[in-house]
Amino acid sequence: MIKKRKEGEIHPGLKWGPFTMRIPGIHLELTPSQHIQGGLILLATCGSITPLAMQFFDVSFDVAWTVSLIFLFWVLAQTILFGDVYAAGAITPALPLTIVYLNTLTPGAEAVQGMIAISIVVIVLFLFFGITKLGEKFNALIPASLKAGVIMGAAIAAFSGELDRLPEMPITLITAWVVVLVLMFSIPFSNLPNTKLKLIAGSNALLASFIVAGVVGLIAGELTFDISWGIFVPAVGEAFSTLSIWAVGLPSWEIILSAIPIGVMVYVLVFSDLLVAHTLLKDADEARKDEKIDINTNRSHYVLALRNFAQIVTAGPLPWLHGPIWTGVQVFLIERYKKGRKVMDTIYSGPANFYLLAIPLGLLLPVIGIIVPLFPVALSVTLLLTGFACAYVAMSMVSNNISRGLVLLIGILSASVGPAWGIGVGIVLYVLLIGRNKENLPVGDEDSEKEQKAS
Structure with missing residues (x-):
């Protein structure tokens, strides 16, 4: 018997501290x-992060896949164990x-220790800004050009990495890119x-791109599938003894x-994710009056x-971190939520049902045999x-050409020589090129302002 809520109330659960199971x-x-x-x-x-874990952490597929499955457990825990309202994911822009x-x-x-260091810095920032409730003030203190530069750095690093990967399977990857x-x-x-x-294609863009690319890659000879029957036995002990903080220290x-500069950049990206998530859920809250959506940014920091x-x-780290929202899935689930209680009873049942079978499916060797060749895709x-x-x-x-140039420069430095250079040079150039209260001038207003001063 499913426990129901009264009209306009928060969906019921088991309260424990600031969380709800x-x-x-x-x-x-x-x-x-x-x-x-x-x-x-x-x-x-x-x-898809499994090959990167194998590359950077020098571990076997069994260990990397086991850590990925444990990562999925803590993704699902955001909804079931902690009761946070967002469809959980990784901090993909930081990858x-x-x-x-x-x-x-x-x-x-x-x-491994480097990734643990990033995790520790980010954990401390989450706790500090959650306890002090200063996250919004910190975010407001950072000029838009610097925040945009951090985000642009993620974009440039992502594009450059994919251009390097393209010669490995050009037909398959370009097909996936075009479809999605x-x-x-x-x-x-x-x-x-x-x-x-x-509507079906648009709602399943990721899945569609994987399927089409898989078929095209198989025909082009760029992908091969080795499917076997059986159950994958997670290498929990080996993962714990190889990657966990107890093993590596x-x-x-x-x-x-x-790791501090990249940790700060990660926090800026996460806070932007929280703002996006807040906006999406406010829209959903207005569409459904039968449920009060419990949005609490400080609780999200603790989670x-x-x-x-x-x-x-x-288990140990992966080359990405736990984040508040998987934006594409969140948008998809909110659109279903807006269709009414008969389609989705509560906002919490969306991510719970969407994520529930990921770990059991990840233990089936036939599923692994299909998915592993698609990891690069x-x-x-x-x-x-x-x-x-x-x-x-x-x-x-940003809204003027000087700020756009600065954003691009910060992004290039962050992606090529590291976040510390991007932040450091960005701050100096921001002071020298923009100064106080100038960056929000519309395009062309810089010249008009000079004319007014001259007259």
Whole structure:
């Protein structure tokens, strides 16, 4: 018997501290139609980080895949265990910057400690700004040009990485790029009549790009599938003894200090994610009066700190961090939520049902055999969308040509020589080129202001 809520109330659950546990089948209705689709998309996207973990941390596939499955457990915990309202994900915009940082470290224990250091810095920032409630003030203090430069750095790093990967499987990757960009961003496609086929394709753009690229890659000879039957036995002990903080130890102060600039950049990106998520959920809240959506940014800070802490102590890090929202999935789920209570009873049942089968599916060898060859495609599409979205968001944050040039320069420095250079040079140039209260002038107003002063 599913526990129901009264009209206009927060959905019920088991309160513990600032959190609320909501158990599928008891507090949340089960929607089997979402299980397979969501589980496969989550596995392919999250699993795409597995080759990077193998490369940077010098571990086997079994270890990297095990850590990815544990990562998925803590993703699901955001909804079920902690009761935060967002569809959880990774801090994908930070991944290109993280890759730049890890490339400066020796693969193996040093790289693992470097990623743990980033995690520690980010955890401390989440706790500090959650406890003090200063996150919004900190975000407001950072000029738009500097924030946009951080985001542009993620875009440039993402695009450059994918251009390097392109010669490995050009036909497959270009096919995936075209499919996902058309379905998600094409103006001519969006202007087509809203047929059922169009709605299904648009709502499953990621899955569609994987399927089409997989078929094309197989025909082109760029992909091969080796499918076997059986159950994957997670290498929990080996993962714990290889990657966890208990095995590799705390990173040195030198490594922690080197991780601070990228940690600050990550926090800026996360706060931007929280603002986007807040806006999306406010829209959903207005569309449905039968449920009060419990949005609490400070609680979200605690949840993110706990998820990232749990990751490094239970399994070890991956080359990305736990983040508040998977934007594409969140938008998809909110659109379903707006259709009414018969389609989605509560905002919490969306991510719970979408993510629920990811780990069980990830234990089936036939599923792994299909997904593993698609890892390069999934990672490429993830980074392409990250770069595409980060680029237009960064440019939309500034309104004059000097700021746009500064944003591009900060982005290039961050992506090529590291976040510390990007932030440091960016601050100096911001003071010299823009100064106080000048960057929000519309294009062309710089000249008109000079004319007014001259007269």
